[in-house]
Amino acid sequence: MNGNDPSAVGPAPLRRFWRMALGFWTGGSAWIPWALMALLTVCVVTQLLMQYRLNFWNRDFFNALERRDGREILQQTYLLPALAASSIGLAMTAVWGRMTFQRSWRAWLTGQLLDVWLSNDNYRRLDNGRGEPQLAEYRIAEDARIATDAPIDLLVGLLSSLLTAATFVVVLWTVGGTLDLEGSGTTLKLPGYLVFASIAYAVLTTGAMILVGRRMAHVIERKNQAESELKFAVAHLRNLPRPTTPSGDGQNASVNFALAEVIRQWRNLCGQHVRTTLVSHGNTLLAPLVGLILCVPQYIHETMSLGEVTQAAAAFAAVQGAFNWLVDNYPRLAEWASSASRVGVLLFSLDMLATTKVRREAS
Template identity: 35%
Template sequence: MSDATGAKVQIQTGAVGAFLRLAGGYFLRGKGAKWLGAGLLALTLLQILIQIRFNLWNRDFFNALENRDRNAFLWQMVLFVGLAGSSMITAVYQLYMKQLVQLRWREWLTRRLLDLWMTNARHYQLERAGESDNPDQRIAEDARLAVDLAVDFATGIFNSVVMLIAFIGILWSISGALNLTVAGHAITIPGYMVWAALIYAAIGSGLTYLVGRPMVALNFWRTAKEADFRFGLVRARESSEGIALIGGETDERRGLAKLFTNVADAVRDLMKSQRKLMWLTSAYGMLTSVFPTVVAAPSYFSGAITLGGLMQIGSAFGSVQSSLNWFVDNFPRLAEWRSSVERLLSFRESLRVIEEMVQDGDQPTIVRVEEKAGEEERVAFRDVQVAFANGSVVIAEASAEIRAGERVLVKGESGTGKSTLFRAFAGIWPWGSGEIHMPPREATMFMPQRPYIPLGTLRGALSYPSAPDKVSNKAAVAALERVGLSHLEDRLDGEERWDQVLSLGEQQRLAFARLLLQKPRWIFMDEATAALDEENQDAMMRLVLEELPKSALISIGHRPGLDAFHERTLHLQRGPEGARLAIRPPGRVLRARKIRIRNPFNRRVRATAG
């Protein structure tokens, strides 16, 4: 077996209970969920009643044949048409009702998972912490499988239990007693066909569990590898330009081939396990077709039962076996369901870990205090230490304060933690310690180097994160003209992949147009002009100062000329003693202020405002 056998896949116990705690709330709070569930069970019960009536028809039909009773035969054919029609109608609506329950339940669970994932930057923190792989696949595919198969299993188990109760009674009453003589002692076994069915099903279920048990872990492993391969393909598609420009197709093929090799290895391991199970289930199924007839044949040959009775016994035995063999027949799907549920549960657990760490975890985190409306707005960080998710420190014990309306430029070498500090300002980077005071969220706007351009219309990209109808046509056109994108005015309501249609420079200018429309009191720019030439950069920065003269501006940037648009500079600089934080106005020196920080190697250094 390949690497799958060595993988330590942690399968939690009580998966059913854990899944119901995660998803079972739908049947308590989902709109119309109880009625849908009740309707599905009612249709399932009706179908079972029809099957019971079919069992009686089976007896009467073959008795009519045996007795050569033409009138009885014709009546049974009329009855068959009625039963068959009823069964067809019930089956159609039962399937529709089941699919409706599956869809509504999946909608409810997907919305819940999206709420958990897309709240308070949990999606970003989860990715940075490396707590859970492929969350998109878990929400889209695993949620679908978990819900669809859960409904299938619930209706299947209900059907099997009711069928078992009904047909055990029928089988007990028609099979009679079996008289045996063992060592000179007469033994009578009442309802012997029932005991034969129970023993037969118990042997089959036990063997199936023993042979098929490894399939749960193997399904989990295969699903994970399929998700990795799918992610690699999507990443290659999204990065196609960079791959083509650098001529990296050979390396990409090698990487994708390796990912698919992992998929193939996982599938081979699963195939081997399924092959073993197939040997068992095939032999078991073949024996089931003749077993009841062989066991009941002595009673038929002795004249104790008629041909109709023999057929009825065979039909009832088959129904009992079908009920008892539900586990045998569905074990591969149970294994698939279990692996999907485990992935969903581990995803939810990862989100819970992130949530507890941020809110009330044992390890220290950065405390972000958002000022209330009416209070004096500021950005202030006191004794802030910024770390990575693995605990290594990137910025240590720094303190500073920026007042409303100030314009501050943050500079420093790559890797000194400038962008990470901005993420802490935004509240999406919890790792570290200390306290950050921020203005209200609705008063701020963060502009990363690569702006996020959502799917949909250009108007929607301009208004993001507000709804497209919040931006009038006049305001949108004016904003585009101000940033030099007037050639896009006629395409405001056109749906495109705007992140691919627009160059990075155009995307950055679109972000400035978005800024003009939203008019925040606090603007945070992280290399927001990096893709612009110096002339366009100066034009965008002048535009901000002209249109939003009272807004505070905090920028990260290396480009020459940015200093002219800021009142002071916060400089993170490496040195032989570690990082140095200096705060300077352009062209003159401020009075020194001391700020102590601690570097990742625990060497104490001093940072001053020069």
């Protein structure tokens, strides 16, 4: 498999990456990832409970405002710092656990890659082979970092999104109640209308993100390959004789070509990010407002208090954040797929060297 092959982002390289990377979870150091994952799970669940409590604080505070109840407003004001401090402490603990996890996994995976790359002079044989990935050092240092950083962030975020969606869908169903639509002498009742509106909105935004960002993984793969080729070209200058002309244009031609390709691929990536930002940023702006607007009929007909409107709008935004996990993480997921595939391509190449060596010894 060639490092220049655009199809490098695919299931086979990803499977090869996971075959090695999951060794961190099963070997002698397996207690580290499992302990850290347990810590992160506790943080996610506890943080969700805090978010749930803050959602009800939102209701109680605005209901007190609507009643002009000074004592209740003061009580809720005193309660807020304690809730905020608890949430901040949990967030700090989760950051420590997440980054410790990433650091440990990267150290383990990099060590494994270096062992395979340096054994049996594989690094020399890769450089001398045809069609092999260029500058394996870049894949070991940079791609291995991204390939171990992103899964932890994505997994923790996905777990949080699933639990948040399950929790706040119940809040939406309970607080939102039934919407009565009157027309032509009949009344149409829509129970749990906020839940169905939230699902429809999430399907729309997620579908839009998949549509506009469908080429992002391929573009990131091409950008990473161009970056590695530029590093290779610059490093190769050290092995060339001194230029006979002051400018040395002949020797710099390969570097200039590689740099032009890097800039071109970054331009393509910029276009991808602009399109995905259109969806993600638009969703960030609109989701809370859509939740408020959907609650207006209930508030006008006095079936919802002001506190319940703000509670439902906050729950709607929380559910949207959960349902739109793919919208928010699509660029990161595409970048991870590209880097993990590049590590998998390197491992395939090292596997081929090992197979060739065994065949030669057998013959």
